[in-house]
Amino acid sequence: MRSTIFRPGVGRWLTLALLALLALPGLLGLTGCINTRPRPMSVACTMSPAQFVERCSALLTANNYQLIEADPSTNPARVRATRGQRQTNIGENIQYHGPYLLTATYAKGGPVIVTVATTMRRGSGGEEQPLILHTHDEGSGTNPADRQAFAPIMEGLRRACAQP
Amino acid sequence: MRCTPTAKLLRVLTLLLLLTGAGLSAPRPAAAQGFWAGSNYKNGLRLYLSKDSTSFIRLLMWSQIWTRWQEQNPGTSIAGNNNVAQTWDVGIRRSRILMHGQLTPCLLVFWIIGANNQTFNTGGGGLQTGPDGVTDGKRQSVFVHDAWTEFKVSRAFSLGTGLLTWSGLSRLSNTATLNFMTLDSPLYGWALLDANDQFARTLGVYAKGEIGKLNYRAVLSKPFSIPEAATGWTTPYTAAQRAGASAMTTLPGRGAGWAAGLTALPNAYDVAQFNSRAFNQPLYQLYTNYDFLEQESQTLPFMVGTYLGTKKVFNIGAGFMIQPEAMWYRSRRTAAPVLPGGVTLNAQQTTELNAGRYPAAITGFSGLPEAQRILLQQANVDTTRATMRHFSVDSFLELPFGPKGEQRSSLTAYAVHYWFDYGPNYVRNAGTMNLASAPTSPGSQTLAFNGAGNAYPTWGSGRVFHLQTGYLFPRAWTRGFGQFQPYVSYSRTNFDRLNQPDNLVEGGVNWLLAGHNAKITLHYRARPIYSAATNLVPGQEGLGGMQVTSRRSEVITQFFIFF
Numbered sequence: 001m002r003s004t005i006f007r008p009g010v011g012r013w014l015t016l017a018l019l020a021l022l023a024l025p026g027l028l029g030l031t032g033c034i035n036t037r038p039r040p041m042s043v044a045c046t047m048s049p050a051q052f053v054e055r056c057s058a059l060l061t062a063n064n065y066q067l068i069e070a071d072p073s074t075n076p077a078r079v080r081a082t083r084g085q086r087q088t089n090i091g092e093n094i095q096y097h098g099p100y101l102l103t104a105t106y107a108k109g110g111p112v113i114v115t116v117a118t119t120m121r122r123g124s125g126g127e128e129q130p131l132i133l134h135t136h137d138e139g140s141g142t143n144p145a146d147r148q149a150f151a152p153i154m155e156g157l158r159r160a161c162a163q164p
Numbered sequence: 165m166r167c168t169p170t171a172k173l174l175r176v177l178t179l180l181l182l183l184t185g186a187g188l189s190a191p192r193p194a195a196a197q198g199f200w201a202g203s204n205y206k207n208g209l210r211l212y213l214s215k216d217s218t219s220f221i222r223l224l225m226w227s228q229i230w231t232r233w234q235e236q237n238p239g240t241s242i243a244g245n246n247n248v249a250q251t252w253d254v255g256i257r258r259s260r261i262l263m264h265g266q267l268t269p270c271l272l273v274f275w276i277i278g279a280n281n282q283t284f285n286t287g288g289g290g291l292q293t294g295p296d297g298v299t300d301g302k303r304q305s306v307f308v309h310d311a312w313t314e315f316k317v318s319r320a321f322s323l324g325t326g327l328l329t330w331s332g333l334s335r336l337s338n339t340a341t342l343n344f345m346t347l348d349s350p351l352y353g354w355a356l357l358d359a360n361d362q363f364a365r366t367l368g369v370y371a372k373g374e375i376g377k378l379n380y381r382a383v384l385s386k387p388f389s390i391p392e393a394a395t396g397w398t399t400p401y402t403a404a405q406r407a408g409a410s411a412m413t414t415l416p417g418r419g420a421g422w423a424a425g426l427t428a429l430p431n432a433y434d435v436a437q438f439n440s441r442a443f444n445q446p447l448y449q450l451y452t453n454y455d456f457l458e459q460e461s462q463t464l465p466f467m468v469g470t471y472l473g474t475k476k477v478f479n480i481g482a483g484f485m486i487q488p489e490a491m492w493y494r495s496r497r498t499a500a501p502v503l504p505g506g507v508t509l510n511a512q513q514t515t516e517l518n519a520g521r522y523p524a525a526i527t528g529f530s531g532l533p534e535a536q537r538i539l540l541q542q543a544n545v546d547t548t549r550a551t552m553r554h555f556s557v558d559s560f561l562e563l564p565f566g567p568k569g570e571q572r573s574s575l576t577a578y579a580v581h582y583w584f585d586y587g588p589n590y591v592r593n594a595g596t597m598n599l600a601s602a603p604t605s606p607g608s609q610t611l612a613f614n615g616a617g618n619a620y621p622t623w624g625s626g627r628v629f630h631l632q633t634g635y636l637f638p639r640a641w642t643r644g645f646g647q648f649q650p651y652v653s654y655s656r657t658n659f660d661r662l663n664q665p666d667n668l669v670e671g672g673v674n675w676l677l678a679g680h681n682a683k684i685t686l687h688y689r690a691r692p693i694y695s696a697a698t699n700l701v702p703g704q705e706g707l708g709g710m711q712v713t714s715r716r717s718e719v720i721t722q723f724f725i726f727f
Contacts, residue, residue, distance in 0.1 A: 014486070018384055018448050036318060085217045085269070089207050090468055091342030091680060091726075092224065092262055092276075095461035096269075099216055118319075120218075120268060133269065134319040141376040143459045 039137040041154065042111040045161035049077035052106040052160075057081075059156040065102060076107035082119075082130075083149060097145045101130055102153065112157055116150045208727050218269050224262040226342060226726030230255050230597065234618055235716040237693060239611030240600045243285050255283040255597045257348070257722065258341060260309065264464070270316040272324075274464065276309040280363065281597045309365060320373040327362070330370040330383050330465045332449025333485040334556040334580050336630070337364075338381070340466030342726050343680045345576050345634045346653050347672055347687035351594060352582060352628050355485055355554050356447075359438050359592075360387035366447060372462055379462050383449040387487065390440040431524045433703035435661070436493040436550055436587025436625070445488045453481030453558075470649070472636055472679055473564035473574030482557045490552035491587035494522075496703075497546040504543040507536045517544075525705040550587035557581055570640040576651075577633040586625045589661035589704065595619035613662075613694035613710040618718060620691040621666070624659035631655075634674070649674040664711045666692040685722040690715040 045052065053072040056079045060067060065081035080103045087096040101119045106112045116137075119130035136142040138154065213219035235250045242248045260278025267273070281287040282304040289303035312326025324330065331337040336353025351357065354364040368385030430437070456478045460468065471477065501517045503509065509517060509526075516526045523529065523540045532540070558580035566572045586592075593615050600617030614620050634651030642648060650673045658665035672687035694710040701708030 014448060014488070015384075015446065018382065087207055087210075087217070087220075089224075090461060090471075091340040092466040093340060093461050093464045093468065094222070094264070095463060099218060118269075120270065133316070143374075145459070 036117075036132055036134055038115060039135045039139075041114045041116075041137050043114070043154065043157045043161050045106060045110075045112045045157075047161060047163075049106055049108060052104075052112065053077050053079055055160045056104050056106075056112075056153075056157065059153050059160075060102065063152050065100075065153075076105040076110070076113075079104045095145070097143070097149060099130075100146075100149050101132070102150060104153075104157070112161065114150070114154065114157070116146075118146065213267075218266070220266055222262075222264040222266075224264075224342075224726060225260070226724070227259045228257040228341075229723045230257045230720055231723075232597075232718060232720045234599070234718040236600065237612050237614045237616055237619065237716060240616040242599050242601055242617075244601070251599065253283050253285075253599060255281070255287070256304070257281065257597060272314040272316070272463075273312075274314070274326075275311050276329075277306060278309060279304045279306045283597050283599050285599050285601060287597065307362075309363060318373070320375050322372050323369070324372070325369045326367070327365050328368050328370055328383065328385070328465070329365055330368075330372065330381055331364070331366075331485075332381065332383055332451045333483040333554055334451060334558050334582070335453070335467045335481060335560055335578065336558070336580060337449075337483070337485070338451065338465050338467045340468055342466075343469045343471075345470035345578075345649070345651050345674070346632050346670070347685050347720055347722055348596065350630055350632075350653065350655060351596070351622050352630055352655070353556075353580070355582075355584065355623055356387070357594070357623075360390055360442070360447075360487075360490070361385075362388055368447070374459070374462060377455040377459055378452065379455065379460070380450070380452040381462070381465070383447075385447040385449065387442065387445075387447045387490070389443075390438050430707055431494075432522050432705065432707045433494055433496055433520075433545075434588040435704060435707055436491040436590040439489055439492040439549060441492075442487065442489045445490065447485065447487040447490075449483070449485045451481060451483035453479045453560075455479045467560075468562075469578075470576040470634060470636070471562045471574070472647075472649070472676065473562070473572045475562055476564055477560060477562040480557070480559045483555070485552070485554040487552045489549040491550040491590065492547055493550060493587050493589075495546050495548040497544055502543040504539045507532075507540050507543075520702040521705060522703055525699075551585075552587070553585040555583045566638065570643075571638050573638045574636040575633070576636070577631070579631045580629070582628040582630075584623060584625055584628065586623070589625060589707075591621050591624035591659050591661045593619035594622040611696055612713075613696055614691075618691065618716070621657060621659055621662060621694060624657075624661060626657070626659035626661075628658070629656045636676075646678075647676040649676060661708065662694060662710045663708075664694075666712055668692065681727055682725045683722075685720075685724065687720045687722070688717070689720070690717045 047055070050072040053070050057067055057070045060079065060081040063083075065083045067079070067081045069078060069080040071078055080101065082102070083098055083100045085096050085098040087094060097118070099119055100116060102114065102116050104112055104114045115135065117132040117135045119132055136146045136150065138147065138151075209223045211221045213221065231252070231254050233250065233252045236242070236248045240248045242251065256279065258278060258280050260276055263275045265273045283301050285301045287304060288301045289305040308327065310327055310329050312324050312328050312330075314322050314324035316322040329338065333355060334353045336349060337355070339349050339353060341349075357364055366383070366385035366387060368383050370381060370383040372381040373379075457476045460475075460477060460479070501520065503514065503517060510528070513526050513528060517523065523537075523544050529537065558578065561577045562574060564572055564574040593613070595618035598617035598619055630653065632651060632653035634649050636647060636649040639647050650671070652669065652671040655668045656665060657668070668689070668691065670687065670689045672685055675684045675686075677683060692712045693714045693716055695713045696710070697707045698709035699705040
């Protein structure tokens with residue numbers, strides 16, 4: 001029996017190539033250079049830290065976030081909140097987004113810095129640092145459904161900061 | 165007895181009347197959502213194991229029941245009745261339970277159990293009690309379809325392993341079965357269906373992920389073994405091959421069901437078949453697509469047929485499926501035919517041999533002494549292994565129109581082009597829920613290349629183009645009556661071995677009573693009938709020259725509920 005079409009040895013290279021293909025995204029994921037690197041968003045602002053905490057907390061609560069920290073006394077002032085996982089059935093498939101951890105910080109004279117991440121678990125305490133699965137920003141690399149989770153917050157902060 | 169056109173029309177009208185009557189008699193509440201629209205369904209049965217909803221067990225169950233009227237292929241035998249022209253039946257296309265457990269967003273276990281393709285005559289659990297001595301339709305066997313675990317590292321990379329639906333090649337190869345736009349999958353994407361996979365699943369390892377809007381799934385599988393008797397030859401020449409008997413015999417015990425077309429390696433040059441000795445050769449698969457609009461879910465492998473306007477999606481994808489030595493075929497040992505010493509042929513036999521005819525197909529071959537038959541074949545015939553290589557490009561569009569709610573309509577379209585290479589001249593016939601027990605004259609050449617029942621050439625070396633498109637009418641037009649989505653599909657199959665490509669147009673309408681959760685689909689197909697093989701192709705005598713000679717119709721109504 002002869003094999004003319006597929007020569008011995010080629011299969012090994014194909015296996016190696018596929019294993020490399022499997023391993024590469026894993027390495028990138030593990031090193032955090034694709035999805036878990038910090039991607040802060042900034043909003044220029046002139047209000048006081050107390051106003052920031054008050055308005056940001058109100059925005060988050062109105063958008064189904066649960067506050068886990070809202071402290072104007074720290075420098076910078078910090079608000080942290082989480083939102084639970086949203087699940088949607090699509091036939092056999094399922095789509096879920098979250099849980100999210102949103103952190104907003106502000107020091108007088110600087111911009112409001114907002115970071116958003118999907119985390120392993122929904123946080124429950126101020127000191128808790130949930131494991132980050134992937135970070136989000138307003139760029140095109142973020143899933144639109146994820147963007148919807150924080151877009152109203154960003155819009156609200158921009159409006160609040162634009163007020164004299 | 166053949167069905168007259170009037171009788172056919174009466175049957176179709178009766179069916180339509182029954183369906184319409186059922187709808188008209190349904191209560192119609194004032195709410196725009198409608199009586200049928202299960203707005204309270206939400207996300208179904210889910211048992212949450214943590215307060216933050218990230219740990220859960222999810223359960224789904226569904227049944228797809230088909231009622232059919234079918235014209236059968238020429239020479240079809242069903243339950244001891246020869247040359248059946250047409251029949252009707254009720255069958256279970258799918259009946260399954262799905263369990264999906266998520267321990268954390270990074271740990272997932274998935275399981276589907278169920279049964280498929282049970283008819284009154286075929287698809288049973290293996291007891292060979294049918295009138296034709298083949299498997300009958302009773303005691304359908306339930307088996308595990310999917311059983312896999314997944315470990316998520318990041319959005320860009322998850323790794324899983326088990327018995328997988330995860331597949332490469334195309335969207336259709338990963339298709340969901342709960343939200344088809346057309347009646348069912350057109351099958352082309354399940355390129356190994358029950359040949360060396362298990363109902364479109366393989367045992368393997370996969371990686372998947374999303375890098376921005378680029379989605380990928382890569383699979384490395386160990387294909388299922390194929391019984392030697394199904395596709396191979398054993399020692400140099402079996403008794404049947406020595407006698408020159410036709411090798412186009414369907415598998416014993418499998419009738420002309422799903423395995424129809426998976427025939428023994430034929431007594432001809434350059435006609436490939438699956439290789440039962442591929443053993444350690446893995447199956448490599450990849451599918452990748454880029455979402456230009458909303459991103460689709462890749463949590464589970466199942467790719468959506470139509471979103472019914474709930475999502476705006478446009479993507480372009482490409483994929484492949486490659487397995488070294490997956491196929492084999494009989495090849496010529498030398499460029500010119502050889503008449504070995506010790507073999508005596510008459511003038512006609514010598515002419516036929518020199519013309520390139522396969523030794524066992526030479527006139528009067530079976531009359532030669534056995535030693536001469538073996539010498540002649542050993543001098544001229546070899547076996548070559550071939551790599552199976554399939555490639556595809558595809559595109560999916562879901563374009564909703566109008567505001568969310570009852571005014572929303574939507575256009576869904578999907579197009580795919582396949583380049584299939586199963587080795588030279590491979591063609592496989594398939595017929596979903598095939599009722600046939602066997603060809604009317606078992607062991608002889610069938611009256612059509614298709615084989616018996618409702619089979620027709622579905623996979624083969626060559627090219628396939630498939631397009632399906634449908635339009636979902638706004639719910640406001642029908643209110644409590646549900647929603648309607650007419651669709652058409654077009655498939656052009658151009659297989660190397662067949663002398664003529666086929667253009668298959670199908671059509672139907674989905675009556676969505678509660679979205680995909682409850683729907684009734686009416687579908688029409690007129691499948692091609694290819695003529696039986698001729699002796700026109702040298703070296704492939706009795707295996708070539710097939711052309712479309714007629715069409716056979718079927719009307720299928722699917723009753724489908726899942727939750």
